[in-house]
Amino acid sequence: MAVSKVKQILFTPLARKTLCLSLSSLPSDQNPTKTLISTAVSILRHQRSKSRWSHLQSLFPKGFTPTEASQIVLQIKNNPHLALSFFLWEVFGSWDDEINEKVRVRVRVRVRVCPNVHTFNALMVCFYRDGGVEKVEEIWAEMGEWDCNPNAYSYSVLMAAFCDEGRMGEVEKLWEEMRMKKMEHDIMAYNTIIGGFCRIGEIERGEELFREMELSGIQSTCVTYEHLINGYCEIGDVDSAVLLYKDMCRKGFRAEARTVDGMILLLCNNRRVHEALKLLRVAMGNVEFAPRGKSYETLIKGFCEEGKMEEASKLQSEMVGKGFKPTLEIYSAFIDGYMKQGNKEIAETLRKEMFETQMQQEEN
Known part of the structure; x- marks a missing residue:
């Protein structure tokens, strides 16, 4: 049919994967x-x-x-x-x-x-x-x-749609409906609901489901950890985020760039800039990982705030070498850093350069 x-x-x-399916390899005159x-x-x-x-x-x-x-x-x-x-x-x-x-x-x-x-x-x-x-x-x-009965996959799709809109009350109803129907909660269902709770800041509920999942014998995935880590980053719980991140790495999972960005921002906000830089270096050890400009920007701002201008300059050079252009926020961080050190000459030079860059961006 x-x-x-x-x-x-x-x-x-x-997961939004591209589907590939070709027609017959016969030439068009043999394939009406x-x-x-x-x-x-x-x-x-x-x-x-x-x-x-x-x-x-x-x-x-x-x-x-x-x-x-x-x-x-x-x-x-x-x-x-x-x-x-x-x-x-x-x-x-x-x-x-x-x-x-x-x-x-x-x-x-x-x-x-x-x-x-x-x-x-x-x-x-x-x-x-x-x-x-x-x-x-x-x-x-x-x-x-x-008269078609939904399966676990059907429930996961609908729960994912509700999670994206923060409608967790309706998600929980679907979750319980699955339980009432004696329908097994698989890893997709768990990842969906855990991610939903973490996005709205209810990390404890996410952790509770995480423990329930492991007790049920369902193995966590990289997505499971990333949901929880991003949740802790959102609420500013640096210790819990670091603990989970290390656990994720021990299990051989590789974080996506978005999760690395979140960890670096959280560490820098807690004045743990060197730890954030180390985290980036470890992530870059994976050949498939490509750092984003946001990670460099956050680290540079962190070093400038601590007055470590040499480290910030090295990172800025590395950033440019990877094709990222310095943002106005990076210029401002360097200017503030040099001003705090009393180096007004460099600060003024950077201020002029920043103004010229801003003018070029507006023209484009």
Whole structure:
């Protein structure tokens, strides 16, 4: 069925990974399906909403095979609204911006494609990636109308959408609903709810779920640690953040640049600049890690505030060598640092340079 093929293409983890799927490697003259698909995709992308469906119907009165439908959805996946519209057109045989209940009832009798939980999950993920929380909720409601039972993945997608909006009360209801249904909370579900609580500053609740997860025998991931570390960084608990960061490194996990930025900022705010620099050096030991300009900026400001201008200058040179331009905040940090040392000449030179840089930025 078309839907079962669609779900195979779209059903991926929540991490925003690029899907890759090629058509047959045969040349176009041996692959007429390729021409059919490209024609359909062109109509969907370039024609107006009201005309595209009638045009498709006139060109392809018998519709599409499951393989053809799945390839079409794949090629328009970056536009989830259009993908959903095409999916519904395939299901209903026609499309209107507002499909009323009479049509829905008729479709249940004459439906050509019966969507399953994986189909709905795929659509929910599409809209979640596109930031359409309301649409995610609509798809969830559609599952009930089709008498389709959500699975753990379905719950995780909806919880992730609610977490992004800070709707943790609704997330907890879904969490308990899973428990009532004796549905196992997997690592995706735990990471989702832990991240949600950490983002709103309820770290204790996140830690509680973290302990519950480990007692259940579920192994934590790098994402689990990063949620907790970023949470502690947000509330300024430097000791807890450092403890978790070290534990994460001992387990062989590598922090993302955003987490490293947060740790460096937290350490520098607590006048632990050398410790922050050491953390950056260790992270840079991983060939896949690329430091961001924000990390350099924070460290330079930290050294300037401590009057360690030589260390700050070395970092600034390293920063420029990696292609980052000095910001106005970095100029201000150096100017303040040299002024505190009584070196007004260098401070004045930097002030003029900063003014010229600012003028160039405004012109551009």
